[in-house]
Amino acid sequence: MSILYDEGQQAIATESRRVLDARMDKGRLLALLEQVGRIDQPFWDTAVEQGWTALAVPEVHGGLGLGLIELGLVAQAAGAATSGAPFLTVGYGAAQALLAAGQTGDLAALAAGEKLATVAFAEGSDPLPAGSAVTYADGKLHGTKPAVIGGLKADIAVVLARIDWQPVLVMADLSDVTRTAVPSFDNSRLYADLTFAGTPATVLAEGQTALDLARDVLARMAVVTAHEQVGGAEALLNIARDYSLTRKAFGQPIGAFQSIKHRIAELYGLIEVARANCIHAAASEGTDEFLIAAADARLSATEAYDTASRDCVQIHGGIGVTWEQGLHLHMRRARTLGIEQGNLLFWEDLLVDQLAGAAA
Amino acid sequence: MSELETYRQSARVFLDSMAPKYARPARSGNTVEQDLALGRQYMAARYDAGFAGINWSPEFGGQGLSNLHKIAFDAEEMQYGMPVGFFGISLGMPVPMMIHYGQDRDFVKERVTKALRGEEIWCQLFSEPSGGSDLAALRTKVEPDGNGWRMNGQKVWTSWAQYADYGVIVTRSDPTVAKHKGLTYFWVDMKAPGVEVRPIKLAGGDSHVNEVFFDNVRLEDEQRMGEVGGGFGLALHTLMIERYIATDSAGFGPHLDLFVKLAKETTLNGRPAIEDGRIRSAIARNHAMRAGLDSITRRAMLMMQAGMQPGPEGSLQKLVAVRSRQKLSELALDLQGTAALPFDEHAYVKEDWGTSWLNAPTGRIAGGSDEVLLNTIAEKVLGLPQDYRPDKGIPFNQIPA
Numbered sequence: 001m002s003i004l005y006d007e008g009q010q011a012i013a014t015e016s017r018r019v020l021d022a023r024m025d026k027g028r029l030l031a032l033l034e035q036v037g038r039i040d041q042p043f044w045d046t047a048v049e050q051g052w053t054a055l056a057v058p059e060v061h062g063g064l065g066l067g068l069i070e071l072g073l074v075a076q077a078a079g080a081a082t083s084g085a086p087f088l089t090v091g092y093g094a095a096q097a098l099l100a101a102g103q104t105g106d107l108a109a110l111a112a113g114e115k116l117a118t119v120a121f122a123e124g125s126d127p128l129p130a131g132s133a134v135t136y137a138d139g140k141l142h143g144t145k146p147a148v149i150g151g152l153k154a155d156i157a158v159v160l161a162r163i164d165w166q167p168v169l170v171m172a173d174l175s176d177v178t179r180t181a182v183p184s185f186d187n188s189r190l191y192a193d194l195t196f197a198g199t200p201a202t203v204l205a206e207g208q209t210a211l212d213l214a215r216d217v218l219a220r221m222a223v224v225t226a227h228e229q230v231g232g233a234e235a236l237l238n239i240a241r242d243y244s245l246t247r248k249a250f251g252q253p254i255g256a257f258q259s260i261k262h263r264i265a266e267l268y269g270l271i272e273v274a275r276a277n278c279i280h281a282a283a284s285e286g287t288d289e290f291l292i293a294a295a296d297a298r299l300s301a302t303e304a305y306d307t308a309s310r311d312c313v314q315i316h317g318g319i320g321v322t323w324e325q326g327l328h329l330h331m332r333r334a335r336t337l338g339i340e341q342g343n344l345l346f347w348e349d350l351l352v353d354q355l356a357g358a359a360a
Numbered sequence: 361m362s363e364l365e366t367y368r369q370s371a372r373v374f375l376d377s378m379a380p381k382y383a384r385p386a387r388s389g390n391t392v393e394q395d396l397a398l399g400r401q402y403m404a405a406r407y408d409a410g411f412a413g414i415n416w417s418p419e420f421g422g423q424g425l426s427n428l429h430k431i432a433f434d435a436e437e438m439q440y441g442m443p444v445g446f447f448g449i450s451l452g453m454p455v456p457m458m459i460h461y462g463q464d465r466d467f468v469k470e471r472v473t474k475a476l477r478g479e480e481i482w483c484q485l486f487s488e489p490s491g492g493s494d495l496a497a498l499r500t501k502v503e504p505d506g507n508g509w510r511m512n513g514q515k516v517w518t519s520w521a522q523y524a525d526y527g528v529i530v531t532r533s534d535p536t537v538a539k540h541k542g543l544t545y546f547w548v549d550m551k552a553p554g555v556e557v558r559p560i561k562l563a564g565g566d567s568h569v570n571e572v573f574f575d576n577v578r579l580e581d582e583q584r585m586g587e588v589g590g591g592f593g594l595a596l597h598t599l600m601i602e603r604y605i606a607t608d609s610a611g612f613g614p615h616l617d618l619f620v621k622l623a624k625e626t627t628l629n630g631r632p633a634i635e636d637g638r639i640r641s642a643i644a645r646n647h648a649m650r651a652g653l654d655s656i657t658r659r660a661m662l663m664m665q666a667g668m669q670p671g672p673e674g675s676l677q678k679l680v681a682v683r684s685r686q687k688l689s690e691l692a693l694d695l696q697g698t699a700a701l702p703f704d705e706h707a708y709v710k711e712d713w714g715t716s717w718l719n720a721p722t723g724r725i726a727g728g729s730d731e732v733l734l735n736t737i738a739e740k741v742l743g744l745p746q747d748y749r750p751d752k753g754i755p756f757n758q759i760p761a
Binding site: 002003004237241244245252253255256258260261262264265266268269272273274275276277279280292293295296297299300303347348349351352355356 | 616620623624634640641643644645647648649651652653655656658659662663666668673676679680731734735737738739741742743744745746747748
């Protein structure tokens with residue numbers, strides 16, 4: 001399935017881009033890189049004020065009742081601005097898990113931005129471990145989830161754990177959990193190891209149902225992230241184009257050299273393929289096509305953003321690697337977004353499993 | 361069901377009825393001449409059934425439907441492998457140009473009907489040894505001759521010229537002005553005295569392209585299309601006509617399903633190749649790329665349905681699809697090892713990896729090379745500067761050879 005954005009959706013795209021253009025500040029984001037445990041508060045205040053936290057929450061739970069298409073458009077704007085907090089995506093993922101399990105008590109607080117939620121699935125190279133190192137017994141969690149996105153500040157988390165050797169998806173209150181900050185190359189993501197020692201948690205799903213739900217939530221978050229990646233890649237394309245029009249060498253703008261202009265044209269190709277996949281995936285929410293569409297979006301968006309960040313720096317030459325110029329904000333974000341919500345290797349395998357099954 | 365979907369279904373009903381006689385399996389083993397004869401029969405049947413000239417005016421034997429109807433029909437027809445290749449260029453560019461610019465309207469009407477029925481074929485005489493990507497560098501010249509013109513020169517890469525009855529041609533009428541400004545556009549009778557066609561055998565073994573030589577060929581002034589000196593504008597118009605054509609994210613090579621099937625059937629290191637990470641990565645990346653192109657196409661269709669102009673991202677289709685088809689075909693051959701070595705020169709390009717691989721370079725060059733397409737995207741879509749052009753603004757006859 002595919003769509004053309006309607007007027008309301010176009011307005012969301014324009015308005016979110018406009019607000020962030022006006023309020024984001026490169027200096028502020030650069031400073032965050034050297035501090036552990038800080039988000040860009042003005043960005044997050046904007047997200048709450050603009051209702052982005054409420055966007056995909058149903059109206060009966062205090063949200064705006066919109067979906068992946070609209071959230072994707074906001075994520076695209078956030079990606080272009082190398083947004084200063086990770087909760088747009090993981091908060092959405094947690095809300096989707098709670099909704100699916102019918103545990104809707106926290107949704108209004110999440111929609112209003114009064115509570116922060118995250119998702120704790122990944123353990124090292126496994127984005128979706130069926131045999132987690134975190135165990136659940138008698139209503140309590142034990143063990144450690146490494147480098148949880150937003151883990152330093154989240155109030156609640158949806159955790160993929162196990163009961164004996166069965167997967168289980170639970171919702172945990174993080175007020176008494178031990179948080180160990182993970183200093184990273186992109187510190188505003190607030191990565192933290194969460195150590196549970198008898199942390200109270202409620203079951204959302206068990207066994208295969210838990211794994212299926214976790215996978216669905218991961219795919220949804222991957223589609224949001226793919227939009228963010230497309231936004232970042234597109235911003236880099238524009239930066240590279242503008243620079244190559246003004247920077248001169250050998251008596252002409254460097255954009256007149258095919259080694260530069262073809263590189264930028266290739267980026268355009270990667271971005272448009274990824275954008276088309278994102279639109280298709282968002283519009284396929286809830287259908288049988290969704291998982292494959294999410295994988296396509298994720299693979300092409302990661303490739304587009306990584307390539308754009310490599311090439312944009314290269315086109316800039318020396319100035320591109322300076323701290324102050326700030327292209328490394330995108331370079332860093334391209335990699336953290338590439339790792340969060342399942343790396344390329346995971347999505348390649350998932351996609352081929354789906355295709356090989358389908359072609360059997 | 362939408363009107364367009366109803367139309368698509370009626371197209372399938374027609375194509376199903378034609379398939380036993382004309383589709384790919386029925387053509388297997390045909391010589392080119394047999395295939396052409398079969399193609400002419402199919403074109404006549406298609407005309408009689410009302411599926412010819414779908415988006416053309418009824419005044420010229422067309423159906424008066426939209427571009428979308430044409431694309432829908434073509435996309436369906438492509439899946440059957442009908443013998444329509446001989447007529448694609450003819451009906452794609454030269455004949456629509458005749459409808460636009462042909463001076464003798466009765467002559468035009470007669471030609472259009474015969475072309476739609478497959479009785480006559482038109483070719484497009486643009487590229488020359490000295491002007492391919494740089495079309496305006498062409499050297500075939502016309503000189504005034506009484507009330508008409510006399511033409512001398514050579515064209516190359518002209519598809520199906522050996523079977524063509526007529527062609528449209530861009531010539532140099534004035535070498536004393538800048539290269540784009542001294543061109544004039546004509547139609548030419550390919551059976552006229554002084555026209556000689558020599559097929560060129562391509563690397564893949566087939567000979568659908570030709571060299572065409574013109575030795576003192578007489579052109580009446582009523583064969584001129586557009587103004588004297590207006591040829592470059594008409595050439596651009598020709599290339600714009602077929603903007604809305606059926607695309608193929610497989611790059612007109614095999615579908616990805618066939619690669620998945622091959623990977624499941626082939627053993628690598630004692631295990632099915634579908635379990636090998638390198639093969640899996642190639643499948644996944646190709647799927648993501650092709651799905652993106654398909655999605656671009658679907659959005660372009662929706663925009664056209666809504667009366668909007670599709671975005672410039674449509675210009676990515678051939679560039680992205682054909683070169684990845686080339687690489688995937690290489691990998692498919694590599695994967696099979698020595699089992700890939702047997703080669704059937706008559707195999708179908710959409711079903712056979714060897715044929716797909718061997719013919720892929722043609723696809724990356726014909727109809728705008730990868731490099732020209734990248735330049736077009738960079739300059740027209742992204743606003744980057746033109747390449748350095750030392751011949752710009754200089755009279756053609758003063759450009760150093």
